[in-house]
Amino acid sequence: MSKQTSLRKYGKQSKKPKADRLFVDLPQTPMRNQRQKVIEEQDDDNSDKKVLEQLVGGISAMAIEDQNIAPPDSLRRSPRRKGQQALLKPPPPLTPAQLRRLPVTSPPKPEIQEQLKDVEVEKELQVLSWADICPPGDKIVKIAEASYAEVYRVTNERGTSIIKVIRMESPIKAQTKTQQKSGLVDEEPHSESDLMGELKISEWLADIPGFVVYKERYIVQGKACKELLETHQAFHKKLKRQDPDRLQFYPSPSRYLPGTKFLVVELGDAGTALEDFELESADQLWDIFFHVTIALARAEAHIEFEHRDLHEGNLCIRRITEPIPTADRGRSSCFGFSGLDVTILDYGLSRAHADYEDQDSLPIAYDLERDLSIFTSEHAPQCEVYRRMRSFMLRGDRVCLPPKSHKTPYEEGIDGPICWAQHEPYTNVLWLAYIYQWMVKHFKGPKKEVNAFKRATKEFWTYLNPDAADHVPGFGSASDIVRFALESGWIEEDQLMGMRDEVEKSILSVLATNDLGREIDEETFAEAYLRRSPRRR
Template identity: 45%
Template sequence: MSRTTTVRKYGKKSRKPRAEALFAELPPTPVKSPQPRHLLVDLAGSDCDTASKRDSGVEFQEQPQACAGVDEISKLLDAVTLDQAPAQDSTIDDSSLRSPTSRRRRSEHGSSPRPFSKVLLDDLEELTWEELLADCAKIEKIGEASYAEVYRVTAPDGATSVLKAVRLEGHPIKAQMAAQVRSGLVDEEPHCADEVAGELQMAEWLADIPGFLVYKGRYLVRGKATKDLITAHQTFHRREKRRDPDRLQWYPSPTRYLDNTEFLVMEVADAGKPLEGFEVKTIDQVWDILLLTALALARGEDVLEFEHRDLHEGNICVKQARQTTPRPPGILRRLGFSGVEVTLLDYGLSRVACPDAPLPDSTTPRVIALDLEQDLSLFQSTHAPHATVYRQMRSFLMHGDPMAALDPAEHTTAYPEVLEPDTGGSGGKLTWTAYEPYTNVLWLAHLYETLTTAPVLTAMQRNMTTSICGLL
């Protein structure tokens, strides 16, 4: 892989227009093609067997029957209409939107299909941390996702972007010092390209849907960290330690990076604060956060048969995008008066059906989904209130009972037999490739409970919000 010395310019304009606050002005849902949909690229390689694909943590399976349109959902909301957009111009060449390095590397490899993990690394712009952050006036670590660290970078003109960095397998870091070993430091394991390829592809596909992250680019970053990156990491860790003295440091300090330590870095638009750090002050904000989240999920289901599967308070970002608007007397509509904008992020556990892009010599629609059976600790955890939702999802897939939430001790056997609700017989082994949008409902119910216990809601205001239950 050749290397460029291009200096990154943060805060570049995205290709996706931002959604308007008022629901009547939301960008329309992209046209859903009536033709069968196909996988754009085979993430685990077209010549891999089924076992190797399961080992990579990404499942591939035929796509189930698509669900009904989002219009049926919209009928539950007052004065809501989702109009379809005109078909996009198929003559647009998106190669102009990629770097010259990416286009050149593609031409060198020719047109023969390659595994996506191979494409992922070969087509990346390759930078050092110093080059990546050269145009950065400020960097701060703002969170830790499923297997990545998240930083906000600010350009001299005030424009911001968010970087999500995943350490790649096979590229070592310095060993822990004796004091770090005594402190019980736990290093997040590095990940292979196959493990992160699915989420990267999802980010690109979802970027055109209102309510999802605006995707900007991805880079291969190698080498030792800058002083500013080290400071951002340490500041975040000290702040989190003050909040939770028992908190462990899961991600290694950037002081331990070596010359050949590699990261896959994804750049996305700055979507604001995670809901867990956003102060909800008004009942209009409660309505907008809940309904905009529901609408984003509905659009994702309609276009890509999307299930988030990890929609806790840290994966919903809220931004005060516009001024508040008083609700006129007599208007029943609740959406769009607070001026907040909601964005769903972190698709590490998510599931999507593939868009319209056939594999060579194939007409079989497929899905991308992380195989959650490979790590059952997700369903055994009790560390946070939202951990119950993981068990609710798996219990529903196992028994078809929408109210079931088996105890942690009941989630010890991977790939159990799924019971048919009508007959009680076996419906085969549990698989996370199945399309079960009810998992989104479970997370909406959790969000509802979170919002209705916010300090802003008095007893009277809680009574006003009980009608939301009818939407779930």
């Protein structure tokens, strides 16, 4: 669908040079060997980008054919561009050798074949030991477990960084009998191809406020240091106190062997995970929720982004200014007074499409059908949100199917076989509803403040509630929610305008148009969101 030529204009354009508008302030890395790393990255970046483009753009159709999945014409169509072909990301991690053995309808170009032969990521990346990561005097603390990675905070005299650690295909000690009896479930090892989609999505998100920026990546190999083992044990003791039934999914560092390898991605420190942050004021509730919502709306407008795993462990909070007292506030809105900043982490299960206007380009999406246990598990409240996402893919409504209904991969939905490359921004709404409920439930401040917040958002929750009755209108995207907040006076228009003006114009253009791409007039603008059901037909 071509974009309309007439749009309502919001805010004022930035006169700053593009380089200034797109600048991202990265925290200083605490890692050593920076000079060698910079030299290596200059060579790695160019080759990685070329190979990634070939993998995403040329292999998806072959992988579908190899897995006996229905051809593209029978796959689900985007509700915004019904003519677009939505293809799956390759289900299994593929090595260069496997890629060359796949059946192809038309052989790849010779130069592509030659580059694929030379792809050996492990040899291209710097190899460190755990002692390099955390030498004497440094501090390493395990802070979270992501979709398929462990997350640590490393601190030394250079500063603070977050490292995301993914175990690669390599040897590890077998479980002891005690570990087997305790129900330890080892997370499966991964190749870098599992992470390539996430890294590419992170590049697309780098210019959008509210998302984490990757700093570098490398291989860590060998036995664990004492500090790593101690923080791993402390982390799981803490989790066991909070949830005695929680299973341990990641192997103890005591089982690492000299040949055990990890891919490590280093991030800037975004603060404290929401699950560990004490919510003490209604201002914090307003700001955290709408910081996340605005970031998602920007990403929806810019790259058709869906997070698909936005639980309390994947949001980080940090204080950047002091709270603004009520007497000193120069605006009547509810947003922007807590002094907090919010960062969205972990795109391991995400979906995005930077060139969605190009009919020949393909989205990047993790194929959740590869492991249906994410939909059948009941170990945490967030598991219900995974089921709600898949239920929506199957039915197109608010009904949440039980775990037993999620045991057949690629089963038929209302538009054909389930395809997670399909753009369904309603998944962002489901996670925002989860965050809203989680914050209200875990609020530690005065009861009168949380009650006031709930009263102010009572009508809003009616449309956000995933258990609302069929006749109740619902938000279809994070952009719908931002529109509601603007019309309710909770957010002021100038608060959407920032340094990255091009992104802001995109979101405001979306907010000013209806599903058919036409300009919304003043009378219908305030009520446009009410006409949207969870599925846009």
